[in-house]
Amino acid sequence: MRTIYFDNNATTAVDPQVLEAMLPFFQGLYGNPSSMHHKGGEVAAALRQARQQLADLLGCEPGEIIYTSCGTESDNTAMWSALRTQPDKKHLITSRVEHSAIINNAAFLRRLGYQVTEVGVDRDGLLNLSQLEKALTPDTALVSLLWANNETGVLFPVEDVARLCSEKGIVFHTDAVQAVGKIPINLKASKIDMLSLAGHKLHAPKGIGALYVRKGLKFAPFMIGGHQEGGRRGGTENTPYIVGLGVAARLAGERLPEENTRVKALRDRLEAGLLKIPYAMVNGHRTIRLPNTTNISFEYIEGESILFHLSHAGICASSGSACTSGSLEPSHVLRAMGVPFTAAHGSIRLSLGVTNTDDEVDEALKIFPEVVAKLRELSPFWKDDGPVQESELLSCEDNNCQICN
Amino acid sequence: MWEYTNQVMEHFERPRNVGVVARIDGEGQVGSLSCGDALRLTIQVDKDKDLIEDAKFQTFGCASAIASSSALTEMIKGRTLEQALSITNQDIADYLGGLPREKMHCSVLGQEALEAAVANYRGEKPKALEGQIICECFGVTDVEIERVVKTNRLTTVEEITQFTKAGGGCGKCVEKIEALLNKILKKTATPGNGQKPGGRLTTLKRIKLIEDAIANQIAPALMRDGGDIELVDVDGPTVYVTLKGTCASCPSSKRTLADFVTERLRALVDSDIVVRERRPE
């Protein structure tokens, strides 16, 4: 069976050029870059090149990059550094739609006595900027916001917020794990203090990430140890992966125009085709959004069931339904946006990439209507070609279910 | 990715008995669109024989909800109402070769739909709707929780959430669930004779209780003061433990430690417990 991979926000395939560049570092080029001999020297040179490649993609200086083990480590490092370098400030601001790497840290910090403001979003997933502005206080140590939402692709105005924070002397961090490689980024021209990224979202392998830390920003390491990364992250460098991330960054830079033209066109065509299915709707703003992501709800059916049928037909996607997350409630992102539960349970995220083709979109547009029809046929809320009338619906009151009230 | 059995995937891909029976004699609707799963079960009953002639379902939900509904209809067709009512949620899960723990609530949904359909046929009120609402998010009553705890021998709040969804929403009712669970467990442990817990314990149960008491109550208390305790062996009334940590080298503090452990174990498990210390090897 042919695989149609529409789950590039979950992870991407390692690019063959990336793999090829990495392989020598598992064998011949095994030196420790800190060593004072030629085996170390040749690896140190390769790392310098890789760091330059990533710096070029971000528009920053190589010395402003700290390698980490993943996006989650970058997020943790940024949050804790901001708090530990400003021990007198006990307030931080984030949003209600962050990745769990930030959300769960915020919850933990709250238990430690910090005050946390979680700024809301509107029905389109756009940030409530005035709420954020009002929340800034002299006690605010950090503002941390997603650049691009992993579930909906919706973009936050992080450069505007960074400017605002900079004026008030507040540290600003952005989780740009989903943004890097998909939208142009030029950190030199921005007031962003810290930025997280993860290699596996841009065709490097899993297990390598990076944190940009603006030159001159006070920093406290998360991993305390050796002098690596200028003493900002102890631990012998993951040399093959750093080299791989360098090549991936170069490729991402080269492919950025394609991502915003060809990939975007594929996404738009797919989305338009899927919206022809009755009772389907897009979650998230249609233009202030990544070029590769669409989040669509198919009402009256449930996401996990959709995913299994899609997978059976070769299509890989994700869902914000309760059943897929292992929790009992649908995605916190869709709930924060006020997407009704009825639609949130049937939400599907499709995230495309440069490996996808027109053929695949055609194929998907054939498969989707069949899957949706099959499940609606089973659904007690669906009859013939529309939802059953409200009076016949199994209402919440019947079962005392008050979740939507 | 969930680990579903082949039977679950089979019933999901090719669900049996989808739709509505020709003559609806009984109908059960459980769950709701907003809860994320809902099942409508209709049955046609042979009134003379009190027998389910036909059963059909419509389900909104995940793969295991659809598979559980399909399995349920297969299990009850051709059975008398009494036979059908004796089916537990565990039977439905077993029929499918098991369900992931997090998905057990799908089997409970099936059992409740069946009960509701039979009650509807008989003109009664379904049992699950009796009692008091404990979880408002998912509309789960104490009666439902008690039954699920008993049939599936659940011992933690987390399990109750996996089986009924109760507590899985806003989380406000978790304390209520915990209190209810403690009440139910006490009732099952001492069947009405008012004895102390542990009065008629089997060896296995007793060891389990001792383990629990040490892990969840005694060790945390000792750890707060820098110490620790490890269970080594249980032989009749004698419990052998190793005491560790900052106080372990001091004979007098060991005395009080042992007294503390004895006192706690007697209170929590059994009054004739004797605690002996074993030195670490």
Ligand SMILES: Cc1ncc(COP(=O)(O)O)c(C=O)c1O
């Ligand atoms: C927005 C965002 N932040 C952080 C992460 C975590 O990255 P990693 O899995 O590399 O730790 C992800 C990945 O899912 C993400 O999408």
